[in-house]
Amino acid sequence: MGWSLRTIADLSDAEFGQWATLLEERAGIHLSFPQKSLLQSQLSIRMRELGYDSYAEYYSLVTDGLQGRLEWSILIDRIAVKETSFFRHRASFEFVRRLLQDKINNQQLTESFDVWSVGCSTGEEPYSLAMVINDCFELAQLEPYYGVTALDISSTALAKGRLGRYLPRSLENMTGEESKRYCTLCSDGSYEVVRKLRDRVCLTHGNVLQIQDMPAVQMDVIFCQNLLVYFRRWLRRDILNSLVDRLKPGGALIIGVGEVVEWDHPRLQRVANEEVQAYVRHQ
Numbered sequence: 001m002g003w004s005l006r007t008i009a010d011l012s013d014a015e016f017g018q019w020a021t022l023l024e025e026r027a028g029i030h031l032s033f034p035q036k037s038l039l040q041s042q043l044s045i046r047m048r049e050l051g052y053d054s055y056a057e058y059y060s061l062v063t064d065g066l067q068g069r070l071e072w073s074i075l076i077d078r079i080a081v082k083e084t085s086f087f088r089h090r091a092s093f094e095f096v097r098r099l100l101q102d103k104i105n106n107q108q109l110t111e112s113f114d115v116w117s118v119g120c121s122t123g124e125e126p127y128s129l130a131m132v133i134n135d136c137f138e139l140a141q142l143e144p145y146y147g148v149t150a151l152d153i154s155s156t157a158l159a160k161g162r163l164g165r166y167l168p169r170s171l172e173n174m175t176g177e178e179s180k181r182y183c184t185l186c187s188d189g190s191y192e193v194v195r196k197l198r199d200r201v202c203l204t205h206g207n208v209l210q211i212q213d214m215p216a217v218q219m220d221v222i223f224c225q226n227l228l229v230y231f232r233r234w235l236r237r238d239i240l241n242s243l244v245d246r247l248k249p250g251g252a253l254i255i256g257v258g259e260v261v262e263w264d265h266p267r268l269q270r271v272a273n274e275e276v277q278a279y280v281r282h283q
């Protein structure tokens, strides 16, 4: 079936319900009714590319076998909101800096400093984390010993992140010093994150709903911002509870301010700082 100019009918309420359920079951993303036209436009663009004009037939494709899995990965890529930037919420990154500096100053850093960026999109967040971490090691004149694992459900976002090249406007929140130290101007006018940071950041495909199936590594920092906001409240709490198991004692979970309310955990202490929403695991 080739690309087609055929008009695709409006998504009915029942069809919207079916697609919204699939999206929520598989990715956690909760679409409410006002987002119907957004979903419809993404579905119809993709259906036109494939020559489909029936939502039901396209639904069968997405939910069937290996080809369905491939098609799902393309579709989720189109639907997920991937907006991000370097140092999107500066205070959260500065919190990581202080945490690591304290560990270094108190000689508590006995092993690699391991960080997880959950819902990392195109890489600006994990690279920003690598910048503050590298700063701390260099300031203390220590050999950098850290790793940032970055996870996302979108393959195209990850591919862009692995490239590590960004338009000048993506660097807007960086200080002049940061961009000078950590980015190189390329001949096409884009900026490339320096190799020493790219070597420390590993961008991997994964679904935050399946954390229990991922290798049971323990982290010093779990950074999860602007992802949970797309999920229902009960799911946000479930995911946070599963992330707690992945924290080293003394490790910190940092989420977007206000993304989760009325949640606490017996193994965590909320950090008294209004600028960030961070929790530290008891020793």
Ligand SMILES: C[S@@+](CC[C@H](N)C(=O)[O-])C[C@H]1O[C@@H](n2cnc3c(N)ncnc32)[C@H](O)[C@@H]1O
Binding pocket: 026, 027, 028, 029, 080, 081, 082, 083, 084, 085, 088, 118, 119, 120, 121, 122, 125, 151, 152, 153, 154, 157, 206, 207, 208, 209, 224, 225, 226, 227
């Ligand atoms: C709005 S971006 C946030 C990026 C970054 N954390 C920030 O704060 O700038 C949300 C990211 O979460 C990803 N995402 C959505 N559902 C996901 C899931 N179930 N598992 C993993 N990543 C997911 C999207 O693909 C998108 O890249």
